[in-house]
Amino acid sequence: VDRVNTEGTMEEDFHRKVRMFYEANRQGLFTYALSMTRDREAAEDAVQAAVCRLLRRGRMPAEPRPYVFRSVRNAVVDVFRRRGNDPEPLLDVEAAGRDGHDPGLIRLLEQCLGRLSEPERETVVLKALNGMTFREIAAVRRRTVATVASRYRRGLEKMRKMLEDRG
Amino acid sequence: MNEDLEKTLMDAPKTGVPDSLDAKVEAVIRQSERGALPFPARRMPLWAAAAACLVCAIIGFFAGYGSVPETGEAPAGVVYVKELSGPVPSILTAETENNGTGFFQKARGEVRTIYRR
Numbered sequence: 001v002d003r004v005n006t007e008g009t010m011e012e013d014f015h016r017k018v019r020m021f022y023e024a025n026r027q028g029l030f031t032y033a034l035s036m037t038r039d040r041e042a043a044e045d046a047v048q049a050a051v052c053r054l055l056r057r058g059r060m061p062a063e064p065r066p067y068v069f070r071s072v073r074n075a076v077v078d079v080f081r082r083r084g085n086d087p088e089p090l091l092d093v094e095a096a097g098r099d100g101h102d103p104g105l106i107r108l109l110e111q112c113l114g115r116l117s118e119p120e121r122e123t124v125v126l127k128a129l130n131g132m133t134f135r136e137i138a139a140v141r142r143r144t145v146a147t148v149a150s151r152y153r154r155g156l157e158k159m160r161k162m163l164e165d166r167g
Numbered sequence: 168m169n170e171d172l173e174k175t176l177m178d179a180p181k182t183g184v185p186d187s188l189d190a191k192v193e194a195v196i197r198q199s200e201r202g203a204l205p206f207p208a209r210r211m212p213l214w215a216a217a218a219a220c221l222v223c224a225i226i227g228f229f230a231g232y233g234s235v236p237e238t239g240e241a242p243a244g245v246v247y248v249k250e251l252s253g254p255v256p257s258i259l260t261a262e263t264e265n266n267g268t269g270f271f272q273k274a275r276g277e278v279r280t281i282y283r284r
Binding site: 012052163 | 179184
C-alpha cells in the first residue's frame with residue numbers, strides 16, 4: 001500500500017512539474033515552434049507533441065528545457081513542414097503599439113528575422129527571444145557551443161546591417 | 168549596438184500563445200493523469216504510407232518466393248507418423264508421392280509410418 005501511495009504521489013508530483021514547466025515556457029515553446037513552421041496550427045501541434053513526449057517519459061529530465069525544445073524541433077522536422085505562402089509573424093505588431101513599443105521597429109525586426117537563414121533565425125529566436133543560454137541551445141541543436149554562438153552573432157550582425165540599411 | 172538589438176528583441180512583444188494550445192496541453196496532461204495518454208498519431212503523408220506498403224509487399228513477395236524450394240531437389244526431411252490409422256497417413260503419402268495439388272504440393276518430405284510391435 002505504501003509503495004502504491006508513493007508511486008501515486010510521485011506521479012502527481014511529475015504532472016505538477018510538467019504543468020509548471022509548461023506555464024513557465026509556453027510562450028518560448030510556441031514562439032520557437034512558430035519560427036520554424038510559420039503556421040499557428042502546426043506550431044500548436046508541435047508543442048503538444050513535445051509535451052506528450054515528456055509525459056510518456058514519466059519523469060522530468062535533468063535539463064527539461066533543452067529536452068522539450070528539442071522535442072518541439074523534432075516534431076517540426078519530422079512531421080510539420082513549413083506551409084503556406086503567408087507566414088505567421090513571430091512578433092506582435094499590434095501589441096507593440098499598445099505596449100509603448102515602436103510598431104514600425106517591431107515590423108522591421110519581423111522582416112529582418114524572416115530574412116535570416118534558418119539556423120541563424122533559430123538561434124536568434126532561442127537566445128534573444130527566449131533567453132536561452134548558448135549551452136542550452138547547443139543541447140537543443142546538437143551542435144557545439146562555439147557553433148551556435150557564431151550563428152547567433154552572425155544573425156544579429158545581419159539584422160543590424162539590415163536595420164541600418166533601412167535607416 | 169548588438170546589445171541594443173538583443174534587448175529590443177528580448178522586449179519585443181511576441182505573437183501570443185493561443186488559448187487552444189493551453190487547452191490541448193491541459194487535455195494531454197489530464198489524459199496522462201488518468202493513465203490514458205493515447206499513442207502518438209503521427210501525421211504521415213498518404214504517399215509515404217502507400218510507398219511503405221509497396222516496398223513491404225515487394226520484399227514479402229521475393230522473400231516468400233525465395234523460401235519455396237524448387238522441385239527435384241533432395242528431400243528436405245522425413246516425417247515419421249507414429250501408428251496413425253485412418254486417412255491421414257495415406258493422404259500425407261499420396262500428397263508427397265504424387266506431388267498433389269493441396270497443401271503438400273511442393274513438399275519434398277517422405278512420410279513413414281511406425282507401427283508398435
